[in-house]
Amino acid sequence: MTPFFGQINRFVLTSILVPFLGTMAVAIFLLATDQLLRLFNFVVNENGPISLVFMMLGNLLPEYVALSLPISFFIGILLAFRRLSLNSELDVILGNGVSLRNLLPPILALGFVLAAADVYIEGTIKPRSLYRYQQLGFMAQQHVFRSTLRAGEFMRLSDNKVLRFAVLDKSGRKGKQVFFRSCVEKRPCNVVTAKEGAFIPAKTQGTLTLHLKNGRQLTHLLDDSKPMFLDFDRLDIDVVMPALPEFRMRADIGEEATNREILQTLRNKKTISAERYDNYRANLHGRIINALGFIALPFLAIAFGLTSKRRNAYGGVVLGIGSLILYIEVIQSATVWAKSGEFSPWLSMWPTLALFTVSSMGLFFYVSERPGAQVLTPVRRVLYDGINALQHSLERWQKRCG
Secondary structure (H helix, E strand, C coil), X not given: CCCCCCHHXXXXXXXXXXXXXXXXXXXXXXXXXXXXXXXXXXXXXXXXXXXXXXXXXXXXXXXXXXXXXXXXXXXXXXXXXXXXXXXXXXXXXXXXXXCHHHHHHHHHHHHHHHHHHHHHHHHHHHHHHHHHHHHHHHHHHXXXXXXXXXXXXXXXXXXXXXXXXXXXXXXXXXXXXXXXXXXXXXXXXXXXXXXXXEEEECCCCCEEEEEEEEEEEEEECCCCCCCEEEEEEEEEEEEECCCCCCCCCCCCCHHHCCHHHHXXXXXXXXXXXXXXXXXXXXXXXXXXXXXXXXXXXXXHHHHHHCCCCCCCCCHHHHHHHHHHHHHHHHHHHHHHHHHHCCCCHHHHCHHHHHHHHHHHHHHHHHHHHCCCCCCHHHHHHHHHHHHHHHHHHHHHHHHHHC
């Protein structure tokens, strides 16, 4: 029996942390890079503000961390025990009277810490960050819609204002050969042409200033008299942009509600619709199940991580990762069913967690009770027996036909 955080356990934890942190960093980097390219493509094509790209991406990081935590934890344990097995270090540890069960408590303690972190991220940080991401996306779309200019095209700024740039620079805010027309009912109609022009921010919120240089202003009077002309070197015209519609309130959907808000809402079941109740309940159960899944991961990862130096194959790694992905997919499908109200979370989600946990513990105790045993051994035996039975059947069939 070793101390809870003895030298051997610290060595095993260190062996786990390196691939765990490495896998997590790679996963977050890949997810962020993919989304960054999409956001850049959207904003740049629409001449939107680049700063919004990084603000939106920053609000997605909590979601990426929550997504990468379980699989990174699993792969970290899996690769650590695989390396210990191949380097005979695990044989030395087991030869000194330390069993796999003795190595398990510190790893489970790390799993509890990650589960608590997952609960906090999923239930507090992620809902607010997702809402801010959606809000920034809404603002970006509204900004792009309001301020997009295209060379050679007439842009209607409002019901009575039209603007056209014959030539635009890369920023999309400055250009040459400007045409501006403003006609308000029961007021003189103004037409302005200028050699150069640019949009600049105004002091008043919701207003842009059209700064024109070297042009002429023509004013049509109401009494149909001769129009008035005015040549100018500089002219500033304030353009009031349409008011932005307000973005929806947070917590209209369960993904953007914190755990505390969900619990408060579920206590007042009579005040919400059945659809919203099912959505909130499924999200709460899903967050709890995701956290509890960290407790089962060490059992499954150790079982699939043990390998033999004679068979330096990656079958255990592939099968282990495939099992985890299958479990995640089933849980996600069960969550969708629970949100739709087709099945209760107690019938669709919790049995899946129970089966996954029992199977993981069963595989762990199978390899821990049998020195040198591997998870793939019975699988290979079943495959070999099946192939042999099929071969004998074919031989008998050939003899009968012959």
